[in-house]
Amino acid sequence: MSEEWKLNKASSLPLHQQIYDFIKRKIINGEWPVGTKIPPQRKLAQKFQVNRSTIVYALGELCADGLIVSKVGSGTIVANNTWSVLTASPPPDWISYVKSGAYHPNMQIIQEINAAEADPAIIRLGTGELSPELLPSQKIKQIFHRAHSLSLGYSEPKGSLHLREMVSEYIKSKGINASPSSIMIVSGALQALQLISVGLLYRGSTIFHETPSYLNSVHVFQSAGMNLFGIPMDNKGIQTHSIGRLKRQHNGALLYSIPSFHNPTGILMSIDRRRELLNTCKKESIPIIEDDVYGDLWFESPPPNPLKSMDEQGQILYIGSMSKTLGPGLRIGWMVGPEPVIDRLSDIKMQTDYGSSSLSQFAVAEWLSSGLYEDHLTGIRTELLERRNFTINILNTYFKEIATWNVPKGGFYIWLSINKQISIHQVFRKALKAGILLNPGNVYDRNNQQHIRLSYSFATMVQLEKGLIRLAEIIQELNS
Structure with a gap:
């Protein structure tokens, strides 16, 4: 439970009064502006760890003071923050701004999971993600401790040249030949998808993907005005026979795939299916986003080489990341693709965050260059x-x-x-x-x-x- 929801049960102040004061403070401070929906009584009772009757009493007092109001079918909402009574002009209606934002909110269940x-x-x-006990926290500390010089400034648009050189060397082991100029460092794979959605695609475009898919759990493409369309899988990966027909029916713009240890099914796409998928998309002129964030996490034997290793026409944007292997907190991944595409997306990245963390880029470059990563x-x-x-x-x-x-x-x-x-x-x-x-x-x-x-x-x-x-x-x- 968050610290802010805890009551002092040793206090002489009654619990209902403490709850009243807590919610009133949230309202008056503007944290819960007019129009905010108050959590249901059951959830409030769970958060405060009290009987529901205590919640009912506190909410009754707030209602009597005109701070909240219950509406049938809508629940209980903040009706007044007292400032609207004291001032001539009402406070900003933040709720209308929240509802009009372009980025779609997470599904309710995802918000609950988070x-x-x-x-x-x-x-x-x-x-x-990896358990904290599996993350190499001590070795990361040692890397920073041994560092002779660290840059705290911005890196160049595509990211640290040294790190891009290390990534270029590293992906050769997967059969991918890419120069540092066709590699961009991103703040995790999700940022790569965000950049693609705003930098390369038109609103109304259709994104094909395996179904079920991780893409449905984030709204990165939907929030940019794109549609998702799922294509069935079997135990060898995405089924390719319907892709051409579906492209013509739905104006498919590109295909997103996780060939190695798919999220959420864990399926490993076979080498034959990889060739089928690449040939089908080549024939239909459908670009591919290949998400390979789990590719290093094989058990008895390595997976087939990525689709990108067979790409002779610059058809594939390849995404890798350290989030699933070194730790999500580093926020370092990379995207490999044709130089004009990488140039375009790196320009957009500079407009949004001025580059990924220079400290994290330094740490990942050290891991790759020292051999520590393979160990x-x-x-x-x-x-x-x-x-x-x-x-x-x-x-x-x-x-x-x-x-x-x-x-x-x-x-x-x-x-x-x-x-x-x-x-x-x-x-x-x-x-x-x-x-x-x-x-x-x-x-x-x-x-x-x-x-x-x-x-x-x-x-x-x-x-x-x-x-x-x-x-x-x-x-x-x-x-x-």
Whole structure:
């Protein structure tokens, strides 16, 4: 729970009065402007850890003072912040600005997931990042400690030349030949998608992608006025036979794909399917965004080389990142593509943030140039394989009768398919009430009511076991 929501239960001031004062302070300070929807009574009771009757009493007092008002069908909203009574001109209507912004808000369930992740007590069975215990924090500190000179200034538009040289060398091991001038450093893969959406595409364009897809969990293209269109997958990756027809029907502008250890399904696209996809898109003149952020996280054997390694016409924009291997806090990734495209997008990047963190760029360049990165990957692969096997063993023990699943060859995710038709929303709610945070399938495909994305990368072994056993019980309870 956030510190700001805590009450002093040892105080002589009654709890309802403390809650009244808290909400009134939020309103008067302008943090909750006129029109803000107050959280439901149930949520307020959970946040303050009090009986619902205490909340009802506090809200009644606020209502009597004219600060809030309850409207049937709309909930309780801030009606007055007292300043509108004291001044001739009313305060700015921030709520109308919030609603008119171009960027789409996250889905409600994504907002709830993001909020719940701030609770250190919750078991996070869906979080797509490395556990803090797997991040190389000490080695990062040592790199900065040994540094003879650090730049705190802005880097050039495409990013640090030294880092781009290191990335150029690094991706050669994946069969990709790209000079530093055709590489741009970005603040994570998501920024690369944002730059593409505003720099290369027209409003109304259609983006093809695998379904289900990570793209549905972020609104980067939708907020720029584009439409998403999902193409089915099988166990070898995206199915290519309908792409040409769909392009003509829907005016497809480009295709986004995660060939290696797909998010959320964990599927590894076969080498034959990669060739099919590239040849189909070449024939139909459809550019490809290849997201390879999980490509280094293989277990027994490396995945096939990226699509970009077979690209002879500059058809593919290739995205890589350190967020899934060194840590999301570094905010360093890269995009590889034709120089005119990289020049265009780097100009836009300079207009928006003046370049990625010079300190993070320095650290990543050191990791790549020193050989530390390869050593680190070897350790991470071993740890993730152990966690995957541990998770599969739990599934074999507790989920055999209620679900099926894939066994991923790398990455973070297991795509759990529940056998019987039950409400995935109810599963999510009941699990959250039990202190378990899930990523349900409808986050990645709004019509999906059967799947859960499980991640073995973040929770501890103890949490994985406890959380999964309880999840099995919840599914069985809802099945009965």
